[in-house]
Amino acid sequence: MSLPFPFRRLTSSLLVAGSLLSACQRPATTTTAASPAAAPTTTAAPLAIPNPVLAGDFPDPSITKVGDTYWATATTSNWGPVFPLLTSKNLTDWQLVGHVFPGERPAWADYYFWAPEISQEGQKTYVFYTAHKRGGNLAVGVASADNPAGPYTDHGPLVGQPDGSIDGFPMRDENGQLYLIWKEDGNSVQQPTPIWAQRLNDARTALVGEKQELFRNDPATWEGNLVEGVSIVRHEGYFYAFYAGNGCCGRGCTYATGVARAKNLLGPWEKYAKNPVLINNDTWKCPGHGTAIEHQGRWFMLHHAYAAQSQEFVGRQGVLSEFVWTAAGWPEFRGGSTPIAAAPPIARSFTDEFTGAKLLPTWQWPVEQQPTFTLRGGQLQLTARPDHSGAALGQPTTAPNYTATTTLLNPAALPAGSQAGLAAHGDPDNTLSLVAGGGKVQLVQQEKGQSKVLAETILPATKRLQLRLQARQGSQFTFAWSSNGGTTWQNMPASGAAVNGSYLPPWDRGVRAGVLAHGPATAVATFENFALVPQSN
Structure with missing residues (x-):
């Protein structure tokens, strides 16, 4: 999620259903499927998903699995407590059990708590997140815990460029080296938006080495003035970066989702010729900023979108969209856009x-x-x-x-x-x-x-x-x-x-x-x- 230019100038001086496991949320492992030449998996009927699976204002959702329990979180922006923690045993019945920062927010940050990316490696849970630095600009920070329920220890900001740094995502490269992927928020000052990668130390408390650009927005295409919200999975020898482009929020939003791939994490990266791969339909508007996830051999994107009926008044809700891998090795969403809910979600009082x-x-x-x-x-x-x-x-x-x-x-x-x-x-x-x-x-x-x-x-x-x-x-x-x-x-x-x-x-x-x-x-x-x-x- 990106801060529009006028807002950037002002700031410079969360009982829901269903989500699934993501290989990219577990940087120590990689996920492979049956065969790179296999035809798309079209024999199985699409799952009946009562979207939204995260009902209410749950932008930028992410999930991981710890043991037999799934954990999810999402943007809270300027609402506290900061970053919900939700659990599920069966991926459909979710319970809000707490927050990453249930009381006081981190001392270094004041507002705009965005895009928490929850991941598990070994016995540690990590949450990379974006926040506005007191007296500064947007930065990517990290918190860790010995238990996904917390308590979380905040380790402060990792990167905060002059134009702002947002949407941190951890990923190991083909050699097992750990990197932080993030977006430079150039669109907030009418500049391009590079996606950067830089080595992380094993404790995930500091960047090391030099940053390297993976790709950036092409303003002549559907991406418009930005790309952001990158999440990466490894599949059949490729790294796939799912990303959002254009305007995220409000009634005039223009968000959509694209994908790029590379043999090596640091590139070169190739954007899919058929982008965007996830677009509007009559039910859901502006789908974007999601995580690609695999469950029982099927692939999904958990992302946010506005319900056309309620739009900005309810906010960006968590929607689950299924995709298959084509013979050419690209993701193809069923129907070419966000699927219409197969059954109405339960309205809970x-x-x-x-x-x-x-x-x-x-x-x-x-x-x-x-x-x-x-x-x-x-x-x-x-x-x-x-x-x-x-x-x-x-x-x-x-x-x-x-x-x-x-x-x-x-x-x-x-x-x-x-x-x-x-x-x-x-x-x-x-x-x-x-x-x-x-x-x-x-x-x-x-x-x-x-x-x-x-x-x-x-x-x-x-x-x-x-x-x-x-x-x-x-x-x-x-x-x-x-x-x-x-x-x-x-x-x-x-x-x-x-x-x-x-x-x-x-x-x-x-x-x-x-x-x-x-x-x-x-x-x-x-x-x-x-x-x-x-x-x-």
Whole structure:
């Protein structure tokens, strides 16, 4: 994933289903198939894959296998905790079990936590990742653990070029020498985007020797102003580099996937004449930044793409696409593009009564504004923040239509100058929220850091205020509140008109639904429950 030029100038001064094992995620081994002259494997019927296999905002997914357990992770960008850790025994039933950095982010980095590449070698698990260096630019760092569940020890940045370095991937060459592959983020300053390789020490804590270019973007082709997100497998005597090209993100995205191959890791590399090999269809848009993976003799690409129905409002979801090897030794995706889901994925509702000792791991927060909260007696107590939209906790959405509800306790007891309630979160400066405090219930729009009250009414005398948010088509929001346990609901505004929230998601993220508390740090908002329920229409 690449930072667009305007954003680069500003910054210079995550219960899902299915994924598979990748040979390239285990640099100590190589994978071979039956015969380089064999015809494409077309006799077996395509697997029925209920895409998305990683439902919700899971960009740049990667996976590895440790023993009999599969582990996956993905980009979290400016949401914390950083980099989810998901496990599966059967490749279809996944569970979120933690995060690479569950609390404080690495000290050297501040935001843009992208493209974690998880790999296993020997008894060590490694995660190479991209982040924005404090006072600098984008860099590739690495963390390691003795157990894939963690805890992870961060080893800091390995490479951070003046134009930025992103999308690190470890790979051993034909002689067993370990290399780091990465992209120089030249497109952020209107320059080309070379893909580099440089030796790594065995501890994976430092680069050694000199870097060497493998290939770069050709602006006269489908690749446009960039190539990135390289992952490599070795098959039948060739190294194959799957890579993404063009624009990754947002409604105007132009992403697609290409492939290049070489006999030796350092080249020369040959790009496939039939690139791109993975393109749009009516169901999925802008497929890219994936990992080629083999499972039971069949090959797949786990990558991200936007669902055409929900696009940027849900975010880039994890999609599994099957391919075969042609007689000429190139990958050919079934149907020539991202496959349409063979069966609809299961839409799972999320509820939290806050009865646990810890917050459930699916909760997220702005990575630069980590909130303070406690769980006590079946209640979430969220300490307010005076900056941006306030202290925020959110849940990823998985569909364009959903209903979110919460119960705010004793809203009249909130200190003067504070408010708390339910919100659709884009980022800390872009929210739509229904909040209570100061004797009022208000519908507040925050856009680019500017707040505007869209509607308000008198806060009724109640100890329990139910708040409801409903989203349609990803961007049309309606709000309501109830003071009698949900028996009757009052629209906000009274007309029940929808508010356009198309401005909410940043260029590289989807919308979250959750709670917030805004005001002085002396204010503490108490929530009794939260629910997020996908709707079919």
